[in-house]
Amino acid sequence: MVALIPWSVWIIFLPLLTGIFAFLFRGRGAQLGIVTAVGLLPPLIGLTWQVLSCGPQHYSVGGWGAPLGIDLYADGLSIIMLVMTALVGIGTTFYATGYYSPTGETKEKNHQQDPALFWSLWLLLWAALNCLFLSADVFNLYVALEFLGLSAVALVALAGGPSAVAAAMRYLLVSLLGSLSYLLGVALLYFAHGTLSLGLLAESVTSSPASFAATTLMTAGLVMKTALFPLHFWLPPAHANAPAPVSAVLSALVVKASFYLLLRLWFQVFTNTVTPSVALLLGILGVAAIFWGSVQALMAQRLKLLVAYSTVAQLGYIFLVFPLAQGKGTGFSAWCGGLYFILSHACAKAAAFLAAGTVLYGFGHDRIDELAGITQRLPVTMFAFGVAGVSLIGLPPSGGFIGKWLLLNAALAGGQWWWAIVIIIGGLLAAAYVFRFFSRAFSYVEQVPICRDVPWSMELTALALGLSAMALGIIATQPLAVMQIGAPLAGPVLTGGLP
Amino acid sequence: MRLFSAKLIIIVLLVALAGLIAWAILSLPFNGPSLRAQVFANIGHSGVSNPVTAVLLNFRGYDTLLEIVVLFLAVLGAWSLGMVQLPGPPYPAGLFLSALLRILLPAMVLTAGYLLWAGAHAPGGAFQAGAVLGGAGILLLLTEVRFASAIVSWPLRTLLSAGVLVFTGVALGSMFLGGRLLEYPRHWAGILILVIETAATLSIGVILTVLFIGGRPSEADRTLSVKSTGKRKDK
Numbered sequence: 001m002v003a004l005i006p007w008s009v010w011i012i013f014l015p016l017l018t019g020i021f022a023f024l025f026r027g028r029g030a031q032l033g034i035v036t037a038v039g040l041l042p043p044l045i046g047l048t049w050q051v052l053s054c055g056p057q058h059y060s061v062g063g064w065g066a067p068l069g070i071d072l073y074a075d076g077l078s079i080i081m082l083v084m085t086a087l088v089g090i091g092t093t094f095y096a097t098g099y100y101s102p103t104g105e106t107k108e109k110n111h112q113q114d115p116a117l118f119w120s121l122w123l124l125l126w127a128a129l130n131c132l133f134l135s136a137d138v139f140n141l142y143v144a145l146e147f148l149g150l151s152a153v154a155l156v157a158l159a160g161g162p163s164a165v166a167a168a169m170r171y172l173l174v175s176l177l178g179s180l181s182y183l184l185g186v187a188l189l190y191f192a193h194g195t196l197s198l199g200l201l202a203e204s205v206t207s208s209p210a211s212f213a214a215t216t217l218m219t220a221g222l223v224m225k226t227a228l229f230p231l232h233f234w235l236p237p238a239h240a241n242a243p244a245p246v247s248a249v250l251s252a253l254v255v256k257a258s259f260y261l262l263l264r265l266w267f268q269v270f271t272n273t274v275t276p277s278v279a280l281l282l283g284i285l286g287v288a289a290i291f292w293g294s295v296q297a298l299m300a301q302r303l304k305l306l307v308a309y310s311t312v313a314q315l316g317y318i319f320l321v322f323p324l325a326q327g328k329g330t331g332f333s334a335w336c337g338g339l340y341f342i343l344s345h346a347c348a349k350a351a352a353f354l355a356a357g358t359v360l361y362g363f364g365h366d367r368i369d370e371l372a373g374i375t376q377r378l379p380v381t382m383f384a385f386g387v388a389g390v391s392l393i394g395l396p397p398s399g400g401f402i403g404k405w406l407l408l409n410a411a412l413a414g415g416q417w418w419w420a421i422v423i424i425i426g427g428l429l430a431a432a433y434v435f436r437f438f439s440r441a442f443s444y445v446e447q448v449p450i451c452r453d454v455p456w457s458m459e460l461t462a463l464a465l466g467l468s469a470m471a472l473g474i475i476a477t478q479p480l481a482v483m484q485i486g487a488p489l490a491g492p493v494l495t496g497g498l499p
Numbered sequence: 500m501r502l503f504s505a506k507l508i509i510i511v512l513l514v515a516l517a518g519l520i521a522w523a524i525l526s527l528p529f530n531g532p533s534l535r536a537q538v539f540a541n542i543g544h545s546g547v548s549n550p551v552t553a554v555l556l557n558f559r560g561y562d563t564l565l566e567i568v569v570l571f572l573a574v575l576g577a578w579s580l581g582m583v584q585l586p587g588p589p590y591p592a593g594l595f596l597s598a599l600l601r602i603l604l605p606a607m608v609l610t611a612g613y614l615l616w617a618g619a620h621a622p623g624g625a626f627q628a629g630a631v632l633g634g635a636g637i638l639l640l641l642t643e644v645r646f647a648s649a650i651v652s653w654p655l656r657t658l659l660s661a662g663v664l665v666f667t668g669v670a671l672g673s674m675f676l677g678g679r680l681l682e683y684p685r686h687w688a689g690i691l692i693l694v695i696e697t698a699a700t701l702s703i704g705v706i707l708t709v710l711f712i713g714g715r716p717s718e719a720d721r722t723l724s725v726k727s728t729g730k731r732k733d734k
Binding site for chain 2: 006009013016017020023024026059060061062063064067068069070114117120121124127131139140143144146147150151153154155157158160165184188190191192193194195208209210212213214216217
């Protein structure tokens with residue numbers, strides 16, 4: 001009986017409904033947020049169990065079935081993304097209950113935002129992410145992309161003030177350009193193959209001019225939305241100016257959504273049209289992103305900007321999956337490494353942004369040079385930032401370490417050692433920008449800056465997310481087993497010297 | 500000099516992209532594969548006879564549901580920019596405009612109703628009807644601010660979300676009745692599509708009107724509008 005329940009429907013519609021209710025019943029947002037966070041757990045566990053025991057799950061909406069209707073689809077990749085969304089989502093929800101609590105609203109200028117709108121937009125964004133990770137139809141994925149993009153833009157604008165509105169405007173234009181480019185690719189695909197279903201397209205796409213153009217357009221659009229260097233220009237202002245819980249969600253989840261779609265398309269649909277040289281190009285851009293993002297993070301004057309540039313750098317690593325998957329026998333290792341990196345980066349980056357948001361909330365600014373000694377005021381938050389930093393650098397036993405380790409092994413086993421050098425230098429650069437902030441924050445000063453009271457929920461959620469990034473390094477077997485289900489690449493998981 | 504070279508790179512890339520798309524389109528067969536045959540084979544079970552409506556509200560109803568959510572989100576996006584004063588003249592609208600509106604408004608509402616009804620068998624449907632209704636709303640807003648400020652609170656929020664809520668209700672309701680998500684019970688399909696489209700028409704009309712305001716209408720305006728003269732329009 002439990003096996004027949006369409007859990008995916010609930011995973012999509014619960015946050016959708018609570019998001020609309022948060023708009024209708026202003027002032028009930030926090031309760032609805034908690035209802036969503038708790039209520040999503042049973043369907044998620046149910047779906048994970050179905051996928052683990054029976055393999056990938058299909059569900060045809062309306063009973064028509066592809067190609068006439070739309071199918072929902074869940075495999076290991078979807079589960080990983082949904083669980084990542086839930087982890088960060090639950091953390092952000094509890095953080096926001098403190099951030100938008102009535103006591104917080106009256107004191108500071110950065111809390112003039114409308115909490116009811118935040119809750120509504122955030123829950124709808126959650127629904128959009130779940131829609132995207134469960135869809136198996138290229139046009140439905142376009143609608144989900146627009147759904148996601150619009151809610152993300154509105155959340156950035158919610159911070160108020162000229163810089164946030166300017167960042168939101170730029171984000172909106174980039175987001176629209178990205179999804180329109182994707183849509184053009186969808187139109188070409190439909191015209192050439194007469195279907196929109198991912199599964200049927202995978203069977204019929206051959207290396208024809210139309211599929212080549214569609215590959216180019218869709219990849220370009222999604223790469224723009226994922227903010228790969230040099231198309232990252234919109235990300236730092238948008239992520240740094242948003243309210244704290246929004247920054248966390250944007251950096252941890254929203255950019256990963258378009259990358260997820262890129263993975264699906266490249267490894268399941270466009271297997272005949274993508275060439276090693278295009279994969280190499282994406283890898284080189286990824287390397288540029290790692291260096292450029294890290295250097296900018298090193299020079300950033302504000303903490304939130306530092307964390308945002310760190311996202312630019314970390315997104316570079318996941319693009320190394322494309323060239324590394326081309327190596328003989330290393331495909332599955334690169335696939336797992338990339339996914340593990342995405343998962344642990346989501347937890348670590350959400351923790352870092354939430355902690356940075358707490359600093360901004362407590363001290364009223366986030367200028368790094370004036371943050372000396374803040375650990376004396378916010379020890380829990382700074383510990384959370386520290387734990388997150390360990391995973392961002394990629395030190396064992398964090399999840400970031402496992403991700404980098406798998407990518408390193410894929411690079412060395414596939415004879416592409418040059419990527420390994422980049423991964424190692426990238427880790428050192430990450431250590432440099434993380435410690436640059438720590439050297440200020442953890443220093444001892446006599447005159448500690450004044451800090452207003454911070455709700456405990458804000459401090460503890462950042463810590464919980466940081467610790468889950470750490471836990472991912474310890475329980476690596478289960479996530480790796482999930483990643484295997486329905487994976488487009490086969491092969492051994494190259495763990496090398498890892499115990 | 501640097502700007503020039505950046506522009507040049509962008510122009511070269513765009514020309515290359517245009518060439519690629521042109522090449523792809525020219526290579527496509529004139530009568531390529533499509534789902535036309537499948538749509539017409541199943542239209543008898545869809546509850547409507549207009550193929551566009553059958554695709555939008557039945558075969559791919561899930562897409563349309565999400566699209567209405569996207570429209571709803573557009574309002575939330577505009578509202579996240581902050582509060583605005585309701586637009587409109589601070590003085591009573593001119594005699595000519597008011598008189599014209601009295602003739603136009605009923606006709607527009609009637610047209611919207613016709614488009615909504617016609618959608619089942621001919622071109623039309625919720626989006627077209629909602630657009631007409633939105634036009635009527637904007638005209639009303641430009642002349643009778645009192646109408647807008649009277650419903651600015653929860654009635655407005657209910658109208659904005661009605662389309663999504665009714666659509667979701669029907670989608671989940673048909674699942675509870677033993678079908679799948681959005682699998683309407685066979686004999687009720689026509690009626691249910693009309694119910695969804697009616698709610699969607701209302702919401703789309705109100706959404707378009709509210710977007711014209713360009714921000715969240717301040718509820719404090721209610722007191723302000725009481726002072727303005729002019730007859731109250733029933734709605």
